[in-house]
Amino acid sequence: MSEEMESVEDFRLRAREWINANLGPMQPWDISQHCDTDEEELRAVARDRALQRKLYDGGFAGICFPKEYGGQGLTPEHNRAFNEELAGHEYPSRFSVPTFSPCAAVLLEYGSPEQKARHLPGILKGEGVWVQLLSEPGGGSDVAGATTAAVRDGDDWILNGSKVWTSRAWWADWGIILARTNWDVPKHQGLSVFILPLHQPGVEIQRIERLNGESEACQEFFTDVRIPDSDRLGEIDAGWTVGTRWMYHERIGHNSPYVTRPIGLKREQSHEPSVIGIARKSGRLDDPAARELIGEHCALGIITHELQGRIAAAAASGRGNKDLSSIDRVFRGTASVRRSTIAFELAGASASVWDEEEEDATQAVGMNFLMRQVACIGGGTTEISRNVVAERVLGMPREPSGDRNVAFRDVQRGPKRS
């Protein structure tokens, strides 16, 4: 007889007790995901690996992953209950995205039994941090236009090309990579996905410094990298089938049932400065125009949170169109840009010019404003999500494309030559 599943409420109580006994308070880098120096970042990574191991030893790692791969074999509702209990506590934040979603989710759906047995227990024990290698220097939106190529050589494949904007590749362990394996068919039909150890001969990783001084983004150059065919994920040339699910899991991101992450940050734990505090500091708290902006800022925050919750619940229950996550993506991105802009407007001149020594909220407002477009780019742009909503949620006609029935090698790439 099959073992009866623990009720969500019993599980919640057990989780609450364990979390209170074993996990400390949330750390600043859990929220900002950013450390000032590489040494601090590597310490945070080591701490996250140890925390993930702690969850594993405590019987709370991989709540929705099958037991045979080290998970708990429970439901998305159990995972949500755990995440709600986790609010305010430290957690292995660097494992959430992209290790658990999309990488582990894709492994679970498309990995062979051997691949799952080889990799999933290691991820759940905190031994493997994964990244996603999708975007290329030629463009990240047209993912199916990948030109990083894998050529068959006996039982192996030989990989050449470059991927870019890969977050955290400099310290991560493994990646999943989309590569072209057939140039004689239309672009979506000639791709395959592979599992790749990141630190090996032939893989050169360069870091990219962003405007705010972070250098978590990387570019990788692959020169004759040998990949055994046993590390292919899914069928040869059917990488787009894997890719579409991969991007679905990427869009869900932190809302995925595979992710361990606190739900419901308290205000003092948010890395966004309080807009009321900003308006007070700039002497505008009684200004009716400023009050309207504060109201708009708060309303956008509430709607973002509620919309995420509704879409996550629909995804967890299997109800609703699988592309609904694109609506969340568009709203989250545009609302975040607007909220950064409002905070900047409220702060006035002090957010435009600041003293290097002055480590205060207005400096964060200025930097958030400069970095605001990241919210509409990372994880696929909001423009592309609008296309998904139009075509796959609303059923509108597909946008015209000149490369659909053409062998990929004959598709024009780059400017037309006369």
Ligand SMILES: Cc1cc2nc3c(=O)[nH]c(=O)nc-3n(C[C@H](O)[C@H](O)[C@H](O)COP(=O)(O)OP(=O)(O)OC[C@H]3O[C@@H](n4cnc5c(N)ncnc54)[C@H](O)[C@@H]3O)c2cc1C
């Ligand atoms: C914080 C951050 C983290 C990231 N992490 C990763 C990562 O870990 N791994 C990874 O592979 N990538 C990552 N990326 C890259 C990201 O996925 C790409 O930047 C994104 O997909 C856009 O690609 P692109 O920058 O090449 O722009 P392009 O594809 O060149 O697009 C340029 C502009 O044209 C618009 N556009 C393009 N095609 C269309 C169309 N058909 N319809 C309407 N508008 C269109 C785009 O929306 C964009 O505004 C990250 C990016 C950021 C900002």
